[in-house]
Amino acid sequence: MKILFIISILLLSLSAKEFSNELQFESSPYLLSHKNNPVHWMAWNDKAFAKAKRENKAIFLSLGYSTCHWCHVMEKESFSNKELAKVFNKYFVCIKVDREEMPHLDALYQEVYLKMRHHSGGWPLSLFMTPNKEVFYAATYIPAHKQSYSEGLDTLLEKLGTKYQKNDTAFEEELAAIQKVINAEVVYETSQETDISVNTLSESLKENFDDIYSGFGSGRKFPETSKLSLMMDLAQINSDEELEDYSYEMLDVMALRGLYDQVEGGFFRYTVDAAWEIPHFEKMLYDQAELIPLYVRAYLKTGKKLYKDVVVETIAMLDKRYVKNDLYYSASDADTNHEEGAYFIFSQKEMMGTRTEYTENFEDKMHLNIYENQRPENFERMRKILLKVRSKREYPFIDKKINTAWNALMIEALYSASIIDKKYKKKADKTLKALTDLMFKNYDLYHQTIIGMTPKQKGLLEDYSFFIGALIAGYEVDYDKDKLDFAEYLLNHANAKFYKKGVWYLSDDNLDIKAGLIDKYYDSPLSKMLQNIINIASLRASFRYEKLALATLEPQVDALKFKQSDVPALAKAYLMQMLKVTTLKSKKENLLKHKKEIQKINYPYVLTKEEKYDDYLACTIRLCYSKDKNLKTVIKAINSKRRW
Template identity: 30%
Template sequence: MPEAPSLPPPENLLRHTTSPYLLQHADNPVHWRPWGPEALAEARATGKPILLSVGYAACHWCHVMAHESFEDPETAALMNRLFVNIKVDREERPDIDALYMNALHLLGEQGGWPLTMFLTPEAEPFWGGTYFPPEPRWGRPSFRQVLLGVAEAYRKEGGKVAQNVAALKGALTRMAAATPGPLPIEATFNRVALGLVRATDAREGGLVGAPKFPNPPIFRFLWQMHHRLDQPACAEVVHLLLRRMSQGGIYDHLGGGYARYSVDAIWLVPHFEKMLYDNAQILELLALAHAGAPAPLYAARAAETVGWLEREMLTAGGAYASSLDADSEGEEGRFYVWTEAEVDALLPPEEVALFKATYDVTAQGNWEGKTILNRRRHPQRLSDDAEAILARCRRILFEARASRVPPGRDDKVLADWNGLVVAALARAAAVFDRPDWLAHARRAFQFVSETMCAPDGRLLHAWRAGRAGAAGLLEDHAAMARAALALHDTTGDRTYLERAATWAGIADRYFAAPEGGYYASAADATDVLIRGRSAVDNATPSGNGLMAEVQARLFLLTGDDRWRKAAERTIGAFAGHEGIAAMPTLLAAADLLAEGATVVVAGDPGHGTAQALARTALAHPDPALAVLRAPDPSALPAGHPAHGKGPVGGRPAAYVCRAGTCSLPATDPTTLRRALARRAAPLGDEVATTA
């Protein structure tokens, strides 16, 4: 007889991992296993169903369920007896999280974390939920009741389980299928953009209702549509969102940075965790909005957010950590909130009244008897003298807050989230004229591209404590390729362009689907039941949307038609989906491909005029453009519309090239700004046929 496979010891194996979230559970009496082939093999060998628990380090309700259930010896004993228990950090394995979250939605349940799913030994989902209390409450059964009920159903009702498995697997497979259609046209952009505008809160900004999320992919698309459609409302909703959030409680008025969402409809009470991806995307939105309508508020919030990134999120390698927890000392928000007595004791008597009136500090507080600092009721800038007093008061409170126990930090480095930060820093550096921010971007890019690179050239997804936490995913290669192109635009360094093209090629090799678009997981992933493929944006832009943008930008910069065809294939794989309104990043890429401009700066890049022209292009508010420096325009590929178009009278000149034609040369920033303003109008008699 063949030997039975050796099984891992009956103990918690999470201590061998690097994920801060998994390490939070390393001392649980549960015999946790990290997700992977070994855990799945154990389930097959024992025949036990799998209890899959997914969360992340900054998740408040994950902490609650851990304290109530996973730290309880009796509950743990039940879990160990009935299931193979697997923990997943959703930030390390977003592909696994997305697959089983989709299964939960198909069961008719609202998603969220902690995600609790029950799987067959073959990792097939058959039932699930999110948080379960230790005792029956709120109409939910207790977690122990759930454990016993699911185990009994799995043992005695195999037919029903098999029916659920078949239905869910079929639906998940269909969700990963292509939905081809023609490329979006003007009517599509108009319908989606105006539909999203109607869904916004006309008073408070953001989407209607509570809880309120920033939803950066939606509002970045609307900003781009303002330029495409010449619809002022598309820009107005972006400005309203940024103003309300930036003066609300969701923003940390002492330390900078935005929380993940507000639990109410007025941006007052945040869910206090701070995520790297939110702040990256909001920073880019602030830069775009400031480029379109300069405002001291945008400049201040951008500088404060970058300050927070450098002070609290920077890792030893120069890249950025993932998140800050919502909790400290076991309480949500404890680090951030104040009582009136604390404020009175710390601030100068002659200044405290102004601060309290401006920042909503009262005896009763505005949240559970405490105060969340905000300027919702007094958002307008006061006199310079008053603002100086407020700044001094903020510094005093910030220094006092530093003595508190801080929230935990998840210091793992994620390639895709760092890609979002790099692109945002590059954009903001140009708009706000902050070369030091560009240096930050280059430093983070270098760490990810060099340290988080596998021998075959693929990126790793996660890195911590000198070890890779997970293999690279589509989002890593797409976000980092986009970051490389942002750095190429800003610096003119061609190696960034080449790196972006390399990563786009790697995506084709390892992630491409036969019918178009890309799977989230690589072709050689051995622990994924169904490789997901989607262009739907969530809190972060979809990998397919980002890859379509990369391909469109590569086409604009190189003139190489293979990139145009690649972008069309990626966009076309999802263009027939009835829910295309949920794919704003993909739609923005389609607009970029159809109407995006390349500003070609011909001549010596070191010449003052060339630098001024490049700065003008980089600070333009329309995100649908790329910047290319051409010291020798005759060296541009023959297929590029600016091939051979050079300096004028020995001085550098800029050409705005769109849809295969280029404008007449602009030799000063004013002329270039005028050419860029003609976003959707045909170039007509401004087409340049000679240099």
């Protein structure tokens, strides 16, 4: 009997390990979620490519992340399918990448997909390539079996696998043609060129604005914070009431419709419809971090309670769900137990329990939308009832990676919010210290890790860009010289690591991936770095940094002329350089005493710096143009300064 019991235990153990693959040795929650797939997954490394060459197999590269709904779908229906796994393993060396671990690799292959398919990609991103990394087929989600919109993996895998192994003349010619497309430099047509000015940038935003539902585009709606931020800048610079109205309209719609979690606070990643009603229920740290400063800015300008409430509620939601050891987790899933939105939506019966006239505002009787420009009077009572319903449910999976870039964005957001409540300054300082202690080792930043584990992946351009931005924001709150010194150190270190022969790269490894300019999910790291260089040049009155800013900006001007709507963070940097950043200088106590007045200056590109002056000075990098004991006089000079 004892022998039978031992045999049973051994069989169970063997069964549990039957499909273990090399991802079991990784730390990423996303990679670990695939460790028991029958697909023989490997991580991105030299070993995987050597194996493919040795066995004459093509590479199947799958990029995704842990809170991606369609990544879960593909894992469940295809990567867990034993029959499909046999075909995967027969013809391919399969590599799984967490795009949050390797955003530079994701950026590279999203660009490859764009060139091959002529439209933007997404996740999961599915690529078939040679062991020499020559892509010959690109897709996003691929169904297990044929659908009206796509061939299924059940036929596609063998077709692509045999095509590679056959390697006939037709395949070689097709491969060469695809590589020519992928490797082609972008050439802009002169007929598409637009002059760069405050007016042309303003008109570009107006043309792309959805004046029916608000926001940008006519399909799925994302926050597109870099466009909204630029729109707010231009409204101030040009006293443009139309752009200002668009800005507040978009902030209102995002805060009151389906993009915002009306019950617990915080923004979902996007809505699946143009009217901002039906969300995709992921919550990403970077979205919260980039939206908070915009709502702070709007609140200071208008005093509208809704904007302040959004800031307070969003930070409270993050503190409740996302924080450990003063650091912020990366994201939460849309799904609970494989059902999208299960935690967030409500049945008609649950909704009727609120007994309010606003019951009809639930999309399909499931998700709250408010179709007015403010919350109803009974909103708090309704929220408490729905919170009670949710309290009995399982919260979606939270990806507990600590991402340096995203935590830095959140630190900057908290410093921004400290003008509303000083407690956020303390919170920002704690997170800054915790992030520095964890991720700054041997004079280098690191990219990400799990709490309790030593970070191993060296920092990327985005980590340096957003960390520097957080330090500059922190300096402007308390004038701690150490913050500015650290920002300057990281800038010089980033310059040495990522800037080579006039080109910025996303990493300093052997991938040689050039930094792009398009603001995809958050600000382009290159554009953010350019803003940092301009700001530090202004704070230090440094011609050396100004020269670096100009050297970085000059090669990007064509992109700005031809793709204005895609590169708003670059446009902001261009305006900062061309119109000039003003640094307002005075004694620390003067600057702190009048912080709210300074925040309300109508020119968007103003920094503050502690000096030993009783007076107030307004200076660009090359000259001071206003000096007075009366702050209002100097503010008037700043607001009237127009250089375009």
